[in-house]
Amino acid sequence: MDVSLTLVIIMAVLFAAGVYAMMERSLTRVLIGFLLLGNATNLLLLIVMGVPGKAPFFGEDGALSDPLPQALTLTAIVITFAVSAFLLALIYRSWQLGQADTVEDDEDDVALRERTDAEDEIIEDESTPGEEEATTDFLETETSPITVLNMRDYAYIRDDAPVDVPDGASTGSANHAEGERDEEDRP
């Protein structure tokens, strides 16, 4: 099977860039990484199709391209699209709640770190940037690209997303309840 080297190189670069972006704490960058990875995988599907530039179904024998990977790619694009839409909603909600769209630590890791800290004060919080020798690029970088406002400073910018209630239930009280719950969740 002949494949186009250009496509292979583009795919490899997309995969590398996608994996790199997905390592970030910021959910927005994770989304960008996911989009790059999705496109890289779609390219991989096109590469296994064979020589690019030929039409499926139409033409002489041997000059046809395989239609199946194109169908698979279309399906994959639709799925990537739907998941990206969901991720965007998640990022927006995360920002609304004042988390500045970052992926937070595992609760167990936090508990373990606290336990170790109590025993040994010298061990520093691993997420403090710039304190130790940086073993990865990410320690030194500030990655919260959309902290335009710090939500915690503006008490009136609260969650006012509409609450999903069936007919009959009072919307106002549900909103109120949600507000209260958020208050409790806040550390």
Next chain:
Amino acid sequence: MSALVPLVVMLPLLGAAITLIYGRNPRLQMLVTAGTLASVSVIAAILLATVDGSGKPLAVSVGGWPVPFGIVLYVDRLAALMVLVSSIVLLAVLLFSIGQGAADGVEETPISIFNPTYLILAAGIFDAFIAGDLFNLYVGFEILLVASYVLITLGSTESRIRTGAVYIVVSLVSSILFLAAIAMIYGAVGTVNMAQIAERVAQLPPQTQLVLHLMLVIAFGIKAAIFPVSFWLPDSYPTAPAPVTAVFAGLLTKVGVYALIRTETQLFASSDINTLLLIVALATMVVGVLGAVAQAELKRILSFTLVSHVGYMIFGLAIATEAAIGATVYYIVHHIVVQTTLFLAVGLIERKAGSTSILRVSGLMKAAPLLAVLYFVPAINLGGLPPFSGFIGKIALFEAAAQVGTPLMIVLIMGGILTSLLTLYALMRAWNLAFWREGDDFSEIEGRVGYLGKAPAADVQQETRRIPAIMTVATAGMVAVTVSLTVFAGPLYALCDRIGAGLLQPVSLVQIDQEAG
């Protein structure tokens, strides 16, 4: 009979559409959802009876395309059994969530999106079980994953968004890996039909086989939560609403295990990574259960035991004899039912006591004797005490391993017994503290188990809530199902043995073609 096969996926999707349209009519939504799941379980029972009676799998080519080109739905004994068990579990959990929704209003389960999403999740699970082609399996996975993203962030509170983000990102990575694996398999063998892949893969060079095989195993391994890639599960499941956690714990990891079974026994039967799988299984069992021992919160304890017990299934799969595969299937059925029941029971404890931390809850034995029974029976079942199904499943696995008898097998049997005892320890410690301890007795907490005080969520205390009768009934029904796995262990185990024997005989494309034609 084969006309019934597509209905397994179509009915839930149709139900989802109807419940979405009637989003403002909760009663109709519940009726439609319950009716859909009940009819799927009836269909699954008919399919299982047909397939098991004739001994031949059913195959349907969707849209009438000839077999290697079109999408094939493929139902053998294993697929029919999995659809049956999961539809029963989904129905019981639905009843539980109806009770919860009726008691709490819309906060925990916003009804207008809960029901459609739940049905779409069901459709994805069923589609993955009856997929006869690898890309359709991928689509089934995506349907269930997207629905699970919505369910795990339900209500979008701060803690659920936090844990949901982790779950979603991990799932995305595994999906991308799976899709890339499909692309590479297509590049290597030129088909996505599972039977045809199995025929052609054997002709590939062993190294190519190994690469393709490992890519699939890693992708499915993330979904099944096996050891090196299981870290996401205990952090993301506990924060979701109780019914959602129950259904995720019971079914989602098992879909991953099911895909692994198909990969190992059918797709890549010629490529042997059993030693690797045995080591991974040992690590999954032991590391998972050690995590459970260090936790104070019941949902987290159960999430860790969930990881650890997936290890048993991988263990059985890696032994790769007929008896072992049969035992694995029995263990999967047992574990789906028991793990879901335990999560439902913990959901009841949370309402009754206002907390799921075993340091906070006490005196439940007196306060709620029925609840005590509903927790105790599945707990000793999961821990593997005779005569329950957990014991039958484990003893069958160990027996199959002992028949092979290599030193590694002996090590794994030891690991399995250790895991079983530690599971029992973790669950019985919870029993002692939450149920048997008097309300004002703090000597244990300050003494021997004091180290648990620093575990996550050990101090969470919320208001207590009323338990509606329907939630108790749903949980009691599930406990009855767990007990019936023991009572009907004979016929069920015989069926699992036939599944084990059937899975190790490759299905040819010609056979599927005849069935579908």
